[in-house]
Each structure stands twice: as C-alpha cells, then as structure tokens.
Amino acid sequence: MNSKVAFLGLGIMGGSMAANLARKGFDVNAWNRSSDRPSITTAREAGAKIFTSIREAVADADTIFLCVSDVPDVEEVLLGDTGVVHYARPHALVVDTSTIGPQAARRIDQALQAQNLRFLDAPISGGDIGARNGTLTFMVGGDRSDFEECQPLLAAMGTTMRWCGAVGSGQGVKLCNQILVSTYMMGICESMLLAEQIGIDPNLVVEVCGSGAAASWALSNLGMKVAESDFQPGFTIANMLKDLKFVTAIANADDKRLMGVELARQLFQAVSELDDGAEQGTQAMIRAYRERQQPLVE
C-alpha cells in the first residue's frame, strides 16, 4: 500500500523528514508557510511535490504530518481559516511532530475529533542530524492502532518509534527528555568551569568521567564544545526555552518545585538575552556563567 502523505512545515527538521519519506518511495505532497528556504529545496529534490496552499497539500492525503514550532503555529495550520480541518479527507490521520506540551495536544485532539479527523502527538528527538540521517526518535501518544498504522512512515524518518500511551503522552516523555538534557548541561558547564579554575585539561573530563558513572551522550557530544566555546546549534536555546515553558506550566499548576530545571531555564534565559544567544546551541549555557553581569538568583 502506497499511502498518500502530506507534510506541512519544511524547516530544517521538516525538510529533511519530508525528503526521507519521498526517498523511501512515499507519495509526498508538502507545504511551507514561506517559500524561500533551502530545506524546501531539499524536500523537492528528493521527490516531494511542493504546494503553495495547505488545501492542495492535504486534499487526498491519508496521513498528514506537521512539523512546525509552537502551539499557535500548530493551531493555525490545523484549525485556522485556511487550515487542515477545512480540506482534509474524513478520517485522515494527523501526526504532529512539534513539541507543544500535553495540554495543547489534548485540546487539538478534541478539536480534530469533532471534525472527524484522527490525531497523534509524535514529538521527536535527534536534532537536525537525526532528521537528515533518518535516525530520529518518535515519542507517540494517541490510539495504539493509529500509531501502528503510521509506523512504516515513521520508520522512513527514524529508528526508534515508541508508543507512550494516550494522546499527550508523547509530549510528556519529550518534556521529561528536555528536563534531563537541560540539567545535564548545567553539570557539564560547571564541571568545565571547575576544570578551568584548577587547570585540568577538559579532554580528561570528557574522556575519564565519560567512561564511568558520569557518562552521558551530552558529555561525549557537547562537552568539548562547552570547553571550546563552539556554540553552533544542534538544538537552539530559543527552542529549549519554548519547550521548558511547558514544563514550568505543568509543574506550577500542581505547585511542584522542579528547582533544577527551573535554574537551567533561568540560565538559558540569561543567554538568550546576550548577543546571538537565542539561536546558539544549548551548550552556550556556559555564557550565562561567564558573561552575565548580574547575579542570576537573588
């Protein structure tokens, strides 16, 4: 069965994902809000057809992928005046790979169900490299049968596809992931600051600590970037701040104090206010320790 796929949102992530679907032989109709991005060319050259309206892209799609940024973008593309709900085939499956938090995911699921459409939240991790190489992880919430239906499509873009439970669960696991990587980054920055202060080669921290109980993907892949102030983004601080906003909203609602990730969020916020900070990789957190003038916590 060669199902018709629509792909909405051809940014750095979405462009590569749509390209991988097309390369695996799926029939991909794609759309992006703006029309002048290199990532759109990537998708087109891989065989995706690019349309200038959501209407054309989704008209005969069985599965509609979405890869945009924040909640308002997802709501506009799905529920807005020229959005998916007005043009999708009845019973089409909408798969949103954006990180928007569990509450928004459940709200959107309700709105789509009311229009006889199905919904999965399927946030991703693995960054631009994972999108390009087809090695993303998908954390999926919604009906298990819907998850199983779209697994061949996910497998064209990723290597780990996990059903996490009811709608919103994929978002929940993704937020747990962001808590972990944000707090790890504090540890990496602070270990590098101590190493610098006492004259320890940062390579030793990465190699020796990375071989034992302090081993982590982040230390191995971002440790030397922290030490050498290489802030090229894998995942930007702006995107991390967006994701942590959902963590804070949930934690505050229940009066839980997640103090570690809250401190990490403040450090990212401080860097986002420095030159270029928001669009640098999360490892630029070190700038909050090195450059800020004011104490962060009173």
Added chain:
Amino acid sequence: MNSKVAFLGLGIMGGSMAANLARKGFDVNAWNRSSDRPSITTAREAGAKIFTSIREAVADADTIFLCVSDVPDVEEVLLGDTGVVHYARPHALVVDTSTIGPQAARRIDQALQAQNLRFLDAPISGGDIGARNGTLTFMVGGDRSDFEECQPLLAAMGTTMRWCGAVGSGQGVKLCNQILVSTYMMGICESMLLAEQIGIDPNLVVEVCGSGAAASWALSNLGMKVAESDFQPGFTIANMLKDLKFVTAIANADDKRLMGVELARQLFQAVSELDDGAEQGTQAMIRAYRERQQPLVE
C-alpha cells in the same frame, strides 16, 4: 618483579581492592583501623596478610596504598604519631585512592616529600561493584614515572587508569565527576516527578530518553531506582556530601558560583537529615522533593 605492597584501609572498597591485588599474585600486607569488618575477611581469604599496626604493614613495602575516607583520616594514617612517615622505606611510593580534594593532596605530597617519600593522588570511581569486579577507574595525579611504575598494581584493581597531570589533578578530575553525577541526579529526579504528575510510565523515560540525547549511565542504572524508591547504596549521600564539600571550597575561594551543583548539594543535605538518608544511595535525592516540609530555597 613481584613488588611488596601495603594496603591501608580495608573498608568495602579497600577490602575488595586488596583482595584483587592478592589474587593477582602480589604480596599484600594490609591494615585496618578496626578489626571486625567482613571486608577484612574478604582481603584475608584472598591471600592478604592482615597486621594490627601500620608499622608492620608498611615496613618493607615498595608501594603503599591508602583507601580511607576524609582528609583527617588520610593525614592521621600518613602523618600521625603511628603513621606511615615513621615506618615506610625511604623512597616508597604512597598511592592515596581516597577523595580528599586537590589542596589536601598537594599539602600531603609536600609533607611526604620532606620525609623522602613519593606520593600519587589516585581517587577512584566505579563503586563497590567496580572494586569487587576489578573494574575501577583511577584518576591519577603526580609524577608520570611514578604513575607508570604502579600501573601493574592499578591494573589488578581497575580497567581504566588515567594520568591527569601534576599532584592534585586526579582529585580535580574526580571532583568534576562528582559535579556531573550530582546534577544529573537532579534531572533524573525531576523528570520522574513530572512523569508521575502526568501519568507517564517511568520505564518509558528510562528507555526512550535513554536512547537519545538524554542518555546517561545514571539514567540507565539509577532511573528506575528513583522511580521505585529503591535507595540501596551504590554510593552513599554521606560520601557525596563529603566530596561536594571540596567542590564548594574551591568554587567559593574564587567567588565562582556553581549554582547547579550547589542546589544538588542542598538537596543531598536535606535528605541526609531525614531518617536513614545519609547512608542511602545518591538516588535517594528524590526524598528531598517528596518528604521535606520546608522550602529548600528561600
């Protein structure tokens, strides 16, 4: 060459380490402050000779290992009235595997040099399991030639032996390690709290997050223990607090604010004041979030 080895301090770690040296055929004379510990039996049964005085244990040793706890213990065993300096052979090599911070290591090195003894700081990671299985990591500071001389001995107890630079450097790398594992633990606790709050299976956090950018030894090995309140110690909170004291002393001396690890230290401190807390594993940090009555940070 079958050099004579003394081993001072036969606790859970030292007992297993002395046993592994003896099993590999080294001639081990050992001593412990108290005489009634099962870990002493472990060493004896593996072939170590147990003596009741430091004098007898070190009398004809070429290499003298030390595995005790805090700075005062190390100073007493080495420099005290009945300590190593009074009985060791001239030019003997003292290898201290305790975590005592770089400053104390340098101070002790000076004192031993004045007595014509050589010194390496060689703190370890890998926990009781690593000590038992001979898979410890040694982070070694001091003269490189001294490090090379004792490598065959280290290889009987560990699998990773890294020379880190001048005396005190092994301690420095070890403190970086403790910063990393302490802050990681905050992330693991907080991700599990969020998962619980929104009804996510903690196994999913360990498995799915553990397959990507949030992967860490700590998440894989301690994540479910956090979720299931299994606080059996691999490494105790009391020992972690001892180690973080050295981090704080260094950071404060230079007016550096390592806010992440300072927060982690406060959480460990809060748990150490709860029933049994000090002797539980570091994963019991979660108790600071669950059980404490007072807000931790004003």
